[in-house]
Amino acid sequence: MTGTTGLEVAGLLSSKARRAGSGTFGAPRSAEGRISLLGGFPDPLSLPREEILESVRLALERDGVWALEYGATRGYEFLVEQLLVKLRRDQGITARPEQVLVTTGASQALGLLVDALCDPGDVVLSEQPTWMGAVRIFRAAGVEVRPVPVGAEGIELDALAETLEALTAEGRRPKFLYLIPTFQNPTGVTMPLAARRRLLDLAYEHQLLVIEDDAYFDLRYQGERVPPLRALDAREHVAYLGTFSKIMAAGMRLGWIVAEPSLIAAVAGVKPEGGTSPFAGAVAAQFCASGALLEHVAELREIYRERRDATLRALSETMPEGAAWTRPEGGFFVWLTLPPGVSAARVAERARERGVDVMPGSACFFHSSGDDTIRLCYSFVTTEQISEGIARLAGVIREEAAD
Ligand SMILES: Cc1ncc(COP(=O)(O)O)c(C=O)c1O
Incomplete structure (x- = not known):
């Protein structure tokens, strides 16, 4: 459409922007x-406003200059340190700094992985139904999604095995499988341990990269914790996504990827801003280190x-x-x-x-x-x-x- 300024924008848009459609600017406040x-x-x-205020004070006292400078692409160093502690303690995931990348939320983590791995027309696997944000990211990327249904125990593994066989027969290799095994968005279901082990066996057999989105892991209200796929994965087939959005503050816009170092390096290569907000990282690190997160x-x-x-x-x-x-x-x-x-x-x-x-x-x-x-x-x-x-x-x- 031609606006009053005379600049015709529609003709300038990339195919990605055209696939994505306009962004929405809804804010939760409008729900009042x-x-x-x-x-x-x-x-x-x-x-936790008070605790975050205190974390800001501590962060600026401890590390004032470096919290206010550009930071390392991997993420603010003290945050990476604290994340490794948290992941080992709560998730049972042992990782080294070169396996970690701090991102602007789990949303950006998934977007960057897709940027690093996919060209339009590539095949990816995803459970269905799934997080609406993932639906949008895959649509904008122009990938061909082969959906796999979600049942009472998460992704249906027989259907997944069949889809993998079918792709092999077509001579096509999927770039990854995306899923949310714990308290899935939107169904709320959780994959039991035995199903997780079988999923990993399928991933190993088919040389499949698994993107595990674990945004809700810490918010369990009953029953025994089930280890994330990444904690069970001995062969670096799982890229693990996490976020502080649901457990600290969504406005911090901080998430992370834990993955094989060369995949982390490739994702860092397509991350345009370098290190995600060192200031937010320094504050979040203090929030973790002081015990406020727990x-x-x-x-x-x-x-x-x-x-x-x-x-x-x-x-x-x-x-x-x-x-x-x-x-x-x-x-x-x-x-x-x-x-x-x-x-x-x-x-x-x-x-x-x-x-x-x-x-x-x-x-x-x-x-x-x-x-x-x-x-x-x-x-x-x-x-x-x-x-x-x-x-x-x-x-x-x-x-x-x-x-
Ligand atoms: C499964 C899942 N992944 C990712 C996100 C987005 O997380 P973030 O706020 O860290 O971008 C959400 C939030 O709704 C989610 O439900």
């Missing part, structure tokens, strides 16, 4: 006055456990016959399957008119499907809002089912 079961935003009232995560588990429980309670009290949902042991999401014949797009639209925002599940699919599903996110709302929001949603679903 409504009940938002939509975005995976951390609870705003629990954000305390904060313990508090978050209590807050989100209550919300998860309130969500499951409200669903069982209000949903009509024919609706089904997952029962996650952690993370932010419950995946709702609607009674047969009810459209999620219509339900979401009518719920919006009643002040409740939910995500139609189709946003988590690569090809238009999933219109019988809805993602419910309980992290951003109080338990009272959850009860009220789900009751209103159930009312809409009943009406739609009756129509």
Whole structure:
């Protein structure tokens, strides 16, 4: 379109920008006055403002100049040190500094991996449904996604094995498999240990790179911890993505990759800004070193456990016959399957008119499907809002089912 300045921008855009479409600028604040079961935003009232203020003071006292300079591409040195401690203690992942790259959130980590590995037309594997951000990144990259369904125990391994065989028969090698094995976004399901081991065997057999997105690992509310794939991987086939967004503050915009050193070096090569914010890195490192992170995560588990429980309670009290949902042991999401014949797009639209925002599940699919599903996110709302929001949603679903 030609604007009043006369510059015609559409004709200048790259094929990547055209595939990606316009960016959206929605902010969580716009949800005020409504009940938002939509975005995976951390609870705003629990954000650790005092502890972060103290970490800023400590960071500037300890390392003032270097926190305010350009930094090493790998990431702020003290943060990398603290990350290695955290990963070993909590995740059971042992890593060396050359296996780590600090990024602007897990979003950038995935975007950079795709930049480093993929040309348009390349084949990648992904579980489906999956995180909407990954759907967007793969679309913008112009890759061909072969989706593999997610069941009650995470990615369906028989379907994965079949897809790998089919690709071998076609003479095509997938660049990677992307998945979220723990408290998956959007379904909330977690892969059991035996399934993780089988997945790794398949990866070894097919020389497959696995990108494990573990954004929710620390937020377990019940049951035993299951080790990340990266902790079980003896052969460097797993690139591990993590983030401070859900456990410290999403506004820090800090995430990381743990991977084989030559892959880390290749990803660093396509990272345009060099080191991710040394200032944020220095603050986050202090937050970890002082013990504030561990305390904060313990508090978050209590807050989100209550919300998860309130969500499951409200669903069982209000949903009509024919609706089904997952029962996650952690993370932010419950995946709702609607009674047969009810459209999620219509339900979401009518719920919006009643002040409740939910995500139609189709946003988590690569090809238009999933219109019988809805993602419910309980992290951003109080338990009272959850009860009220789900009751209103159930009312809409009943009406739609009756129509
Ligand atoms: C599975 C998953 N990966 C990555 C992200 C993005 O993380 P970050 O805020 O670190 O970019 C999210 C956030 O919604 C997510 O759910």
